[in-house]
Amino acid sequence: EGLEPWDVGNPMEEVDWLQSVMVSPLPIPGMTTVRRTWGVMGGQDKEKEPLDLDLYVDCSGSIPNPQQNFSFLALAGAIVVISALRTGARVQATLWSGRRQFDSTPGFVSDERAILRVLTGYLGGGTAFPNHILRDTYQDRDKSKRPVHILILSDSGIDTMRNSDERGTPGLEISAMAMEKARGGGTMVLNLYNKSFLENEFSKACKNMGWEMFMVTDWSGLLQFAREFARLKYG
Secondary structure: OEEEEOOOOOOHHHEOHHHHHHHOOOOOOOOOOEEEEOOOOOOOOOOOOOOEEEEEEEOEOOOOOOOOOOOHHHHHHHHHHHHHHHOOOOEEEEEEOOOOOEEEOOOOEOOHHHHHHHHOOOOOEOOOOOHHHHHHHHOOOOOOOOOEEEEEEEEHHHHHHHOOOOOOOOHHHHHHHHHHHHEEEEEEEEEOOOHHHHHOHHHHHHHHHOEEEEEEOOOOHHHHHHHHHHHHHHO
16 A cells, blocks of 8 residues: 555565665665555455354263263364364353253353363263253343354263253253254264164154254264364364
8 A cells, every 4th residue: 555664673574675775775774664555455255253162061970981081072072172162163061961960161162271171071970961051051042142053962861851941841842942042053963872763752853953963883983073073164
C-alpha cells in the first residue's frame, strides 16, 4: 500500500533496498531506508468453524486402569482430543462408571492438561451412563454456540443410556434431545463380542436418532478408529 521509513529497530529483511537507493544513493539507516507497507482485504469465503468435542469414556470395572496398565481407551481419547484442540476446538471430557460415579472437565475447555487428567483417571465401579451430564450439557444450549460432536467409547454397557435420570426422564429421550441440540452428530465406538448387539432394540433406537455405531473386537481397535476419526473431523 506504499512505503514508510525503516529504522534499526525493525527486522532487516523488511528493508526495500531498491526503493531506499532510489531515495538516496547512500542509504542511511533510519533516515533514507524504507520498507513496504501491506494491507489486509477480507475474503469472500467464511472461516471454517472447528467442531467442538464432547467425549465420554467408559471407566467401569471391566476397563483397564491407565494408572497401572496400558489403556487403549485413554490413548485413543488423547489422539482425538489433541487433534481437536489443534484446530481450535474446545473439548468436554467425561470419565464415567456407576451411578453418580464420574469425573468431568468444567464444561468445554481448551486446557490440554485438564482434559488429559480426566482421561488418565480411574473409577472402576459399576456401569451407568451419565445421562444427567448429557442433559445438563445440552438442554439449555443456545443455537449460537458451535456445533458439537458427541463421542462415546464404551462396550455393551452403553445400553445403560436408556435408563431414566434422577428426574425420571427416559435416557433415550435425553439422548435424542442432545443429538438435536449438539448439531454436530454423535458416534459410539463399542468393544463387542457379538455383532448382534448392533441390531438389538437399543441400537436401532440410537441409529434412528442419528448416532453412528462402530464395533471393535478388542480395545486395540480403538487406535485405528481414533486416527481415522481425527483425520476426518479435524484433519
